[in-house]
Amino acid sequence: MTVLSTLAPVPSDEIFALNRAYATDDNPQKVSLGVGVYRTDDGKPWPLPVVCEAEQRLLAEDSPFRHEYTAIEGDMAFLELARDLMFGFSSKDTSEELQNTKGRIGSVQTVAGTGANHLGALFLATQMKPKRVWLSNPSWANHLTIWELAGVPRKTYPYYNATTRSLDFTGMMATLEEEAEEGDAILLHACAHNPTGLDPNKEQWKEIADLCERKKLFPFFDSAYQGFASGSADEDAWAVRYFLNEKPNMEMCVAQSFSKNFGLYGQRVGAFHYVLPNGDQKLRDIVVNNLCHLIRGEYSMGPTGGCNIVKKVLTNDELTAQWHEDLKIMSSRIKSMRKALYEELVRLQTPGSWKHIVEQNGMFSYTGLTPSQVYALKDKYHVYLLKSGRASISGLSKKNVTYVAQAIDDIVRNVN
CATH class of the missing domain: 3.40.640.10 (Type I PLP-dependent aspartate aminotransferase-like (Major domain))
Known part of the structure; x- marks a missing residue:
């Protein structure tokens, strides 16, 4: 008998499990609002331009000590x-x-x-x-x-x-x-x-x-x-x-x-x-x-x-200044997506107040959606967020924010 016979399983990490589920979903309208990573308006990763420049400079230096x-x-x-x-x-x-x-x-x-x-x-x-x-x-x-x-x-x-x-x-x-x-x-x-x-x-x-x-x-x-x-x-x-x-x-x-x-x-x-x-x-x-x-x-x-x-x-003063500009690009896109989601929910007259979406800041929004509403969003609309209702705003884009808002509107009206 193994010494691990009493070993009990631990719950899977919700964020990484959700990301796996999203990755295997073949629905073309799927939206990931789970994992906390920045995405462009095209839904793609964004290696910061300043990071790309720094990488090129480091590569050119070809320091023999870089792996020490x-x-x-x-x-x-x-x-x-x-x-x-x-x-x-x-x-x-x-x-x-x-x-x-x-x-x-x-x-x-x-x-x-x-x-x-x-x-x-x-x-x-x-x-x-x-x-x-x-x-x-x-x-x-x-x-x-x-x-x-x-x-x-x-x-x-x-x-x-x-x-x-x-x-x-x-x-x-x-x-x-x-x-x-x-x-x-x-x-x-x-x-x-x-x-x-x-x-x-x-x-x-x-x-x-x-x-x-x-x-x-x-x-x-x-x-x-x-x-x-x-x-x-x-x-x-x-x-x-x-x-x-x-x-x-x-x-x-x-x-x-x-x-x-x-x-x-x-x-x-x-x-x-x-x-x-x-x-x-x-x-x-x-x-x-x-x-x-x-x-x-x-x-x-x-x-x-x-x-x-x-x-x-x-x-490097030049690169530091560029980094600060890159920060503004990321934070401003997040803010614009908060505003877009809020305005769309207001336009749809979705029940409840949604002002908190624009009053919150940073990558995440605590939407106020219940676990049952979150599960319904995933099952019916292929919109993925944590069961707590936490949504990663960076997953929103001009292409999907209307779809997400309509999905939320339907779920809020029909699922407790």
């Missing part, structure tokens, strides 16, 4: 660029104050944003040992898996008001105020909350920061969409930078992904940043050392291909 090992913590030049992008540091600022702030941050390269989240959760579980981690309800499904595997008990705070289809900020703050305890970790989406597309405004972020400081909670930011959500890398990093600069005595960490904002989904480019309290720079190297210990036992070092592309772009 890096350090366990990763490519040091890349890490400085990633840190500066995340926290808004200028390479031209040589002030003592900025150097002190940089000295509070320990950074390592990871296997994309998922790897950064996992590494951070594992590091906190082994070193800080929080009693629990607070996740938004709902949150990215993989957050639950990551913290489960790290062995940290999970609790949720209210985030989405299903009745108004808006942010339940009052419920969030009340729950954390009453139930969160000193030393708890709290997972915060830096921008473009997945799956709802709802973010706190700046005044609400300030209240969240005050609560974390007062109750001695540990903020864990997941930044997967910097620059992709609004088109501005600075605007999308506002919350992280506020915590860093206005709460200098508070520890926190940031999981940073380059999948969405560089279109490097398969290259797995990411970084993890641990921010120490003001005056504790001497601990930075010890933090990095311990993170490297975990990295060495898992993947030894981050992959170099994608990080070389990011490094090439962010070390």
Whole structure:
């Protein structure tokens, strides 16, 4: 008898299972609103022009070192660029104050944003040992898996008001105020909350920061969409930078992904940043050392291909400027598709309010559709989205938005 005789199956990942179902569907009108990847108006992948240019330049350089090992913590030049992008540091600022702030941050390269989240959760579980981690309800499904595997008990705070289809900020703050305890970790989406597309405004972020400081909670930011959500890398990093600069005595960490904002989904480019309290720079190297210990036992070092592309772009003023233009192209198309879907549903007089579609931001919309309506959309119209009603807006186009709106209108009228 095998030692695995008691092994039980685990549920398939819904997003990847949905994508497989879509791929095998031969209906010509099928629409994928499931997987979170950017698509053009023709429904095709879009290698960013700036990424293509960076690839050509790297190919021309023909560096004999391009396949070599890096350090366990990763490519040091890349890490400085990633840190500066995340926290808004200028390479031209040589002030003592900025150097002190940089000295509070320990950074390592990871296997994309998922790897950064996992590494951070594992590091906190082994070193800080929080009693629990607070996740938004709902949150990215993989957050639950990551913290489960790290062995940290999970609790949720209210985030989405299903009745108004808006942010339940009052419920969030009340729950954390009453139930969160000193030393708890709290997972915060830096921008473009997945799956709802709802973010706190700046005044609400300030209240969240005050609560974390007062109750001695540990903020864990997941930044997967910097620059992709609004088109501005600075605007999308506002919350992280506020915590860093206005709460200098508070520890926190940031999981940073380059999948969405560089279109490097398969290259797995990411970084993890641990921010120490003001005056504790001497601990930075010890933090990095311990993170490297975990990295060495898992993947030894981050992959170099994608990080070389990011490094090439962010070390060249011309390419950096082009990247910012590419971000605007992606974010503006997403916004235009939100507007088009909303206007079509209004034109059809689809029952209910659909204003939330344009009030949300980023790649996803929490449509408010029920699981039975989602299943009906797939079975009758071959429109694929998650059973929670989360739709990837990038799957919409000028060619299919009318069809999708009509499908939603029919399903809403006829399926509970």
